[in-house]
Amino acid sequence: MDHKYKSLLLNLPCRHILTKAEETEMALRKQTKRLMDADIVNYFAVGSQETISRILDAATANSMFGRKYSWYALSKGKEDIQCGCENSSVVYLRPHPSPDTRGRITMLQRDYGLTAEPIIDSVFYFDFTIRGIKAAA
Known part of the structure; x- marks a missing residue:
C-alpha cells in the first residue's frame, strides 16, 4: 500500500489518514484517540474479523460512536464481527457468494481440492x- 499512497485520493478535496492498526489494546486506543483528535469522522476498518473487532472495541472505549461518526468495516472473511460496541452503527462488508457462485466454489473445492482460506482469495x-x-496457450 505504501507505493500507492502518494497517488491515492490525489486531487480530491478530502482529508484522509491511512494507518496500520496498532498491535496492543492500549496502543490501539491511543491511535483511535489521535484520529478522533484530528477531527476525522468517517472510519474505514479493513482487515480480518479479529482486527476489526479490536478496532471497534477501542473506538467504544473512546466514545467514537453516535451521530457524529460513521464506521465502515471490510473483511474477506465470512465471520461476524464480535465486539462490545454500544449505541453503534457499522456498515460491514464481506463476501457473500450468490447461489451460482456458491455452486462453482463447491465444484472447485471438490474437483481441485481448493481449501485455502479466505475462499475468495x-x-x-x-x-x-x-x-x-x-492466454499463454
Whole structure:
C-alpha cells in the first residue's frame, strides 16, 4: 500500500489518514484517540474479523460512536464481527457468494481440492492462473 499512497485520493478535496492498526489494546486506543483528535469522522476498518473487532472495541472505549461518526468495516472473511460496541452503527462488508457462485466454489473445492482460506482469495488466484495459462496457450 505504501507505493500507492502518494497517488491515492490525489486531487480530491478530502482529508484522509491511512494507518496500520496498532498491535496492543492500549496502543490501539491511543491511535483511535489521535484520529478522533484530528477531527476525522468517517472510519474505514479493513482487515480480518479479529482486527476489526479490536478496532471497534477501542473506538467504544473512546466514545467514537453516535451521530457524529460513521464506521465502515471490510473483511474477506465470512465471520461476524464480535465486539462490545454500544449505541453503534457499522456498515460491514464481506463476501457473500450468490447461489451460482456458491455452486462453482463447491465444484472447485471438490474437483481441485481448493481449501485455502479466505475462499475468495483462493478462487481468485485459481481463476487468475487458469486464465493466464489459457492466454499463454
